[in-house]
Amino acid sequence: MIINHPLLGPRDSAEFTYMGDAKLIDRPDWQAPEALAQFIDYGYMRDNPDGAHRELWYHEQGDRSFLVVTRDTTTHEIFAVELARDVARSRGQSR
């Protein structure tokens, strides 16, 4: 697979380490009253869809950025690649 890195252009997926569902960006607040249930869900449960899946790829053998890749799990076709930093900031996180 070729991942079209927003900063570096097309890169071989072998340069990346797969980190799982992009929902892992949304780490629960440990002080929330529902924190225990939220962390169980965060740590263990997955949507695991067939079809479009937003997921984290870490450019370990490259610029060490995290990317959010939208990819079809039935065809491996990649629809969109974003910097995870931008995604996190767009959700109101500081970084």
Add this chain to the structure above:
Amino acid sequence: MRYSALRVIKEALTGHKGWTPAWRDVAPQAHYDYIVIGGGGHGLATAYYLARDHGAKKVAVLEKGWIGGGNVGRNTTIIRSNYLLDGNEPFYEHSLKLWEGLEQDLNYNAMVSQRGILNLIHSDAQRDAFTRRGNAMILNGADADLLSTQTIQKRYPFINVDNARFPIKGGLAQHRGGTVRHDAVAWGYARAADQLGVDIIQNCEVTGFRIQGGTCLGVETSRGYIAGGKIAACVAGSSGRLMSKAGMRLPIESHVLQAFVSEGLKPVLPGVITFGAGHFYCSQSDKGGLVFGGDIDGYNSYAQRGNLPVVEDVCEGAMAIFPMLGRVRLLRMWGGIMDMSMDGSPIIDRTHIDGLYFNGGWCYGGFKATPASGWCYAHLLARDTPHEFAKAYRFDRFEKGQMIDEKGVGNNPQLH
């Protein structure tokens, strides 16, 4: 029809006109006591043990394609019970014992071959870990044998024990391990279940569940609605897909695992050998092809094909221990979809929906578990209590902190 040598001779002399289909082709009835979703090894074994040991009368196995067309037809056929943890080892040892008597039970030649499995050791720390695992196996009634480098060299003269990066320092052998003809497992269970009255319904895809008031009443299928007393999902590889129709999320990611077969060779590789430094394992089929595999590709996938970096990684592992394979040509490679659970261990449990049961999360170790999985799942379905050997395979083990992670590395959907 009972299969026997006498029968083969008789049929040979009479033009093979007496053979009958190994199982009936039936249309679904309106209601079953038990509906097993998934006509793979585990599903067919479940139906067989339900009918044989629990007196279940109205049992159906629903299969979306043809039976044995999923992961039971796509694996590398290895059987073993070399696990460390108490949650796993008794279960897998029970499975190995069932394999040992399988062909007599089913009256079907599944080509169970206990040619032994050898896990290679490359460091002192690994020797400690494997010694511990061997002791755990022996404590659970399995067999384990720690081999020295000299013994390995003598038994397998083609192994490179002096690899500069990964020298071989010994090995943990389980001589009762081996290989089985994988398709024959599905066919044998199907035939035996059919003879006990189980309806095997192929080309019947479950498209939805009918759930009312927290109870599962039946399944919508491509061949109409079928009501069921107890619905048993058994579709490892497609678990995420199927259970989402019941509104369930699982502690599972679906990943693709590739496997490989070389061109046919004369006998060169006795037994199953696994590389302990990378991820590579290999055996030789009775047809002569080397059957081997390695790691999952490592990203969520429902596509039954993988990518080339893993192929390269697996072949490098092969070359590290078997330099003799350098000129062997690859005949085939394929991918299968694995239910990768969060601790590398399976789930055989009730769901929060009454009447709906789940068997899945087999990571890439489901084939060897086939008989015990069916055995324990049938027990759970018939009696509503987990079988002694499968009581650790619960859904709630994650939230309760009772994960069964053989490697002790915490939750990660890439273990096995």
